[in-house]
Amino acid sequence: MVRFENVGMRYGAGPEVLRDITLRLEPGSFHFLTGASGAGKSSLLKLIYLAERPSRGLISLFERDIATMPRREMPALRRRIGVVFQDFRLIEHLSAFDNVALPLRVAGVAEHQIVEHVSELLTWVGLAEHLQARPATLSGGQQQRVAIARAVIGRPSLLVADEPTGNVDEDLAYRLMRLFEELNKLGTTLVVASHNETLVDRFDHPRLHLAHGELTLQRAPGKAKR
């Protein structure tokens, strides 16, 4: 599903923040992406969700080489990838409902289907009472759930989450991870970046560990502490 071959990345003329990254993510897999702050986790995720282009190497998503893919086909590819941004990136002037509806609207889904699916999903994440609330009036945890709902509403094949638990307490962070596991069981491939080792240790999934721009794969500990 995701394949990187000797990928390097730099911002402008700066030094390489990612070096010789080679990885392969199979459909239905769940990986944590770990590493210290500044290790390059966000940069790697940006390459996966097509927010940045590599300086070198080959990236293939859904068996398509993105370097040779025509620009007009990119939006359809992006719709297969759900993204939970580190800072949520909710649109402030839109309600929770409209924020979650956005991926469906850009895809041209009929409004009656949008109403049905978005209401159902927001109820599922416990925000049935906040459909018309603006992000600024929601707590950090509620905003987080709106961001997750927006990422999954289009039923993406691949879900990328960048520090999704960075702004919530331990209990909510654990519950969000359980939510991701539920999505994974439904067939969604997941990559979740976190620098919270304690939280990651509680789950039994392999880790992609970044240090100094280089990636190593660490197998799941085998006995997660729940």
Added chain:
Amino acid sequence: MLRRRLDLPLDRDGSGRFLPWIVALMVYLSSLALAGTLVVRDVLERWDQGLQGTVTVELPAKPAGGKEDGAVELALKLLRATPGVLSAEPLDAKRTAQLLSPWLGAEVDVAELPVPRLIDLRVDPARADLPALRQRIKAAIPGAELDDHRRWLDRVIRTGFALQAVAFAIVVLVGAVAVLAVVFATRTGLAVHHAVVEVLHLIGARDGYIARQFEWHALRLGIEGGIAGLVLAVLTVAGVAAAAERVGAIDDAMRLLPIIEAPLYEWALLLVLPVAAGLIAMLTARITVLQALKRMP
């Protein structure tokens, strides 16, 4: 009007705040230029039609002492016998005095002045051979002139064309300035809402979807500004028309001033300006956004 749900809060930032005012000013100037063009064209057409088939024969002044030399009678005989000449009437002393009164005053006796004698000629332009007639009248009466007003009218028409060209250039320049204003407003909007645009881009919005948000906003602002500019222009034109009518009422000769008499359907052209302004703003915003989005990964 033209409000629709937008993912980008373009109404709430300052990027397009001045755009309607700029468009209003542009449409105001364009409307005046266009109105000026219509007036000039209308006046030229009226003058051209008014002078069609009108010729003046100018005979030398009477010999000293006011003695009749028979030149008028000879000219009339020759003219009335010419094919294509519908009528030939000499201007009497009273009418000549009227023509000269703006320069010489009403009290002067033209019979005592060596003024040329004039014959007002009506001809059928399709049948009358004016160059041949000019030769014949000159041969019959030395010093006689035949004036079909063409030389004067051609100069006026050339001036009219020049004025129309200037007006057209003004409309083009004003349009170019409006396009630049929309480009800057759109770029500012893109910069202000970069974060939202990026989210839309990353969740799979096509470039056209994002561009449409700016398009509709620009269309609305363009039409609003255009209507304001047109209303101001109509008020200005109406004021000028009223002033011209008043001057015309004082002195009929001054009706050469641009009395606004172009047909209604031509004035309806002005209504197109706000729509054109809106469409230009819309298209400019679209192209600007699409160009900017091309730079995104």
